[in-house]
Amino acid sequence: MSLTPHHRIPVLMRSSIVRRLFTATVPFIALSTLPAMADNNQIYLEDGGYVQFEVEDADVIADWRLNNDIGGYTGTGYFEWAGADYFFENNAGNGIITYHFRVETAGNYELRWRSRIAKGDSNTESNDSWVRFNTGVNVSEEEPLSGWTKVYMGEADIWSWSSRTVDHVAQPVRQYFTQGDHTVEISGRSYGHAIDKIALYRYADVSFDPGLNGTLPLSRYLRQDGSVIDPNPMLTSEPEPETEVESESESQTVLSERVNAETTVVDANESNVAFCVADTLTIPTDRYASVSTLTQSINGSIDELNLEADTQNLLLSYDLSSLPSYSTANLRYATGTTISNGALDIHLGSHNDWPTGNSENVPAASVSIATAQGGWDANSSYTTFLDASLLPRDETTLILSLQTGSDNLTLGTTNLPSTLPDLLITGDASFCANWESSVAQSTPESPTIDETDTESGTETDTKKSGIGGSSLWFAMLLLSGFLARHSSSRGKPS
Numbered sequence: 001m002s003l004t005p006h007h008r009i010p011v012l013m014r015s016s017i018v019r020r021l022f023t024a025t026v027p028f029i030a031l032s033t034l035p036a037m038a039d040n041n042q043i044y045l046e047d048g049g050y051v052q053f054e055v056e057d058a059d060v061i062a063d064w065r066l067n068n069d070i071g072g073y074t075g076t077g078y079f080e081w082a083g084a085d086y087f088f089e090n091n092a093g094n095g096i097i098t099y100h101f102r103v104e105t106a107g108n109y110e111l112r113w114r115s116r117i118a119k120g121d122s123n124t125e126s127n128d129s130w131v132r133f134n135t136g137v138n139v140s141e142e143e144p145l146s147g148w149t150k151v152y153m154g155e156a157d158i159w160s161w162s163s164r165t166v167d168h169v170a171q172p173v174r175q176y177f178t179q180g181d182h183t184v185e186i187s188g189r190s191y192g193h194a195i196d197k198i199a200l201y202r203y204a205d206v207s208f209d210p211g212l213n214g215t216l217p218l219s220r221y222l223r224q225d226g227s228v229i230d231p232n233p234m235l236t237s238e239p240e241p242e243t244e245v246e247s248e249s250e251s252q253t254v255l256s257e258r259v260n261a262e263t264t265v266v267d268a269n270e271s272n273v274a275f276c277v278a279d280t281l282t283i284p285t286d287r288y289a290s291v292s293t294l295t296q297s298i299n300g301s302i303d304e305l306n307l308e309a310d311t312q313n314l315l316l317s318y319d320l321s322s323l324p325s326y327s328t329a330n331l332r333y334a335t336g337t338t339i340s341n342g343a344l345d346i347h348l349g350s351h352n353d354w355p356t357g358n359s360e361n362v363p364a365a366s367v368s369i370a371t372a373q374g375g376w377d378a379n380s381s382y383t384t385f386l387d388a389s390l391l392p393r394d395e396t397t398l399i400l401s402l403q404t405g406s407d408n409l410t411l412g413t414t415n416l417p418s419t420l421p422d423l424l425i426t427g428d429a430s431f432c433a434n435w436e437s438s439v440a441q442s443t444p445e446s447p448t449i450d451e452t453d454t455e456s457g458t459e460t461d462t463k464k465s466g467i468g469g470s471s472l473w474f475a476m477l478l479l480s481g482f483l484a485r486h487s488s489s490r491g492k493p494s
Contacts, residue, residue: 036062037096042221044101049202062095078196081188092148095188111173119192126192128152136175143171170368207405258374272417276432283423287317305411309402324434326427329388334419342406346370349397
């Protein structure tokens with residue numbers, strides 16, 4: 001990351017200089033008008049490519065509040081921003097909290113934090129804070145960071161490890177860190193955003209499972225007196241061998257905590273054509289294909305819709321051209337015979353033209369419209385909420401992929417059409433009637449078809465308005481005579 005002259009002054013030194021200059025020139029103004037800052041001086045130690053700590057390890061300052069009103073947090077509580085909204089980058093830096101960490105193995109690291117919308121029920125409000133890495137370096141082909149970066153999530157009513165930047169694109173927050181000491185700073189952005197825990201991991205070497213992450217130990221930290229502290233509870237006795245086997249078995253079970261993956265029911269006799277009932281339109285996928293992310297090849301002849309992290313994605317096509325105005329959209333899907341834990345990303349495809357075989361024209365992920373996290377049971381059905389405002393009224397491709405570290409996931413089999421993913425579009429009380437009207441208007445009139453004798457295979461006379469062949473011939477003769485007389489009379493002088 002290129003450093004501006006502003007960045008070359010360390011944060012703590014910069015604060016000290018500003019305060020001395022401020023008090024020397026304007027002694028009668030209260031220092032509390034300056035942005036408040038806190039520094040957690042303990043240094044978290046990276047181990048095996050992973051750093052994880054509780055936000056409340058730092059002292060609460062300024063407009064941050066240490067709360068425990070919302071259940072499901074870890075540690076002793078969580079920090080919630082109770083100050084004003086600071087949506088613009090030039091206003092970032094209010095209520096700065098600094099955490100130190102030491103990297104033993106240099107590499108590319110990703111930031112995740114466990115956060116929640118603590119105020120309101122909108123998934124786009126109270127859902128973000130500012131982050132800054134003064135010593136990080138941008139990673140090639142990843143979203144470049146420069147100074148304060150907005151980091152957001154988009155799920156309401158649940159603690160989520162989703163941590164993304166760039167609106168509607170949802171890029172991961174990644175930086176390269178050299179061996180040595182570094183800092184991560186957070187500051188307030190949106191009133192009501194709560195942060196519970198922060199993690200940094202070397203994503204090329206470490207799998208991040210949003211559901212299992214809560215079971216991982218916190219990082220040891222180095223205090224100023226040189227002592228190393230392990231914040232994890234100490235076991236009072238060695239576990240029995242049977243307990244170890246049981247724990248291993250439990251680690252293979254599906255995670256109960258889910259983000260944006262609600263259980264539902266699919267009717268086995270459901271039609272494979274679009275239909276609308278009770279203000280909800282069901283649109284089945286009209287095409288599906290497997291995409292190898294390693295070779296950029298497309299395979300449309302598949303028996304199962306399998307997803308593999310970093311290896312295999314899925315393409316799904318839906319006809320949305322006749323949609324009237326609607327309010328919500330969900331993707332409904334059935335799982336296969338094995339459980340899966342991880343995170344599913346859903347993007348709009350860059351186009352709907354699918355080549356076959358190896359091709360440079362494979363649809364690319366353009367805009368993120370959903371992320372689902374947690375655990376999926378075997379032989380079950382789920383719905384994932386999509387950002388309906390981003391769906392186009394056209395033939396549309398969805399690209400489904402799994403985040404690094406996720407288990408393989410099957411989303412239906414082709415010999416059971418009712419298990420294939422479909423879209424559920426919901427509108428108001430007149431939605432179904434409007435959709436049926438829109439479909440009727442877009443359907444072309446059927447052309448006149450010659451009737452064929454089913455036994456002889458010979459064509460019969462064409463029927464129009466009940467007039468037979470001989471009657472039609474007689475009518476044509478009368479018409480030709482009338483036209484001849486009319487033409488003759490028009491040719492005479494008046």
